Amino acid sequence: xxxxxxxxxxxxxxxxxxxxxxxxxxxxxxxxxxxxxxxxxxxxxxxxxxxxxxxxxxxxxxxxxxxxxxxxxxxxxxxxxxxxxxxxxxxxxxxxxxxxxxxxxxxxxxxxxxxxxxxxxxxxxxxxxxxxxxxxxxxxxxxxxxxxxxxxxxxxxxxxxxxxxxxxxxxxxxxxxxxxxxxxxxxxxxxxxxxxxxxxxxxxxxxxxxxxxxxxxxxxxxxxxxxxxxxxxxxxxxxxxxxxxxxxxxxxxxxxxxxxxxxxxxxxxxxxxxx
Numbered sequence: 001x002x003x004x005x006x007x008x009x010x011x012x013x014x015x016x017x018x019x020x021x022x023x024x025x026x027x028x029x030x031x032x033x034x035x036x037x038x039x040x041x042x043x044x045x046x047x048x049x050x051x052x053x054x055x056x057x058x059x060x061x062x063x064x065x066x067x068x069x070x071x072x073x074x075x076x077x078x079x080x081x082x083x084x085x086x087x088x089x090x091x092x093x094x095x096x097x098x099x100x101x102x103x104x105x106x107x108x109x110x111x112x113x114x115x116x117x118x119x120x121x122x123x124x125x126x127x128x129x130x131x132x133x134x135x136x137x138x139x140x141x142x143x144x145x146x147x148x149x150x151x152x153x154x155x156x157x158x159x160x161x162x163x164x165x166x167x168x169x170x171x172x173x174x175x176x177x178x179x180x181x182x183x184x185x186x187x188x189x190x191x192x193x194x195x196x197x198x199x200x201x202x203x204x205x206x207x208x209x210x211x212x213x214x215x216x217x218x219x220x221x222x223x224x225x226x227x228x229x230x231x232x233x234x235x236x237x238x239x240x241x242x243x244x245x246x247x248x249x250x251x252x253x254x255x256x257x258x259x260x261x262x263x264x265x266x267x268x269x270x271x272x273x274x275x
Contacts, residue, residue: 013151030239043201059130152164153260187199
């Protein structure tokens, strides 16, 4: 299959066009959450980076369970397009709440005097929001693969061509491009507030910034929360908004896919009878 075939498929298949927009924006958003971003959030803003590992350990399994339940339940009940819409809207609301928690709450309250986790309002809210976000965002992240299969079936319905390999190649290309681009954007954002030569590490604290003799000089301390929260949650919101816009033009509803499957079954039956 040549470049002409790729171009003709992309040009004529509105479903795959919109799914590429959705998948690439989601991938960009998730890839922006680099380890350095969490070092800034927990090491600098919260003042205790070790809590990030504790929080991750507490939320990983519940997040995976919630994600599987949401993906399976909503996709089966609503269809893939509506399920992604629900996931996108839920993700937007929850990420906004997460930003408000970090802005209006006290992240330093997560840490006891000995550095252990303090299960107060902030910590509990962070854990619950993280699990809920994983459930809703998991829909948009994991449902792309079955939606790709729908796009391949739509191409059979539209042109008679069966091109699942083409769909997989397109998404692999998008994944590689976005995965390499996201860390660059994160690095540029941090460099803009002063981390141009040395990035913060797990031992860096706010007191180290702009201190005499410190390697961290000319840091815009006031801009740190804005940049960190934008990279961790704001870009995710933007990606989810792109999902919603793209899905307005995504033609493959649950009802339309049932019609397409019936037509494909008829095509296969006819081919078998003629064979």
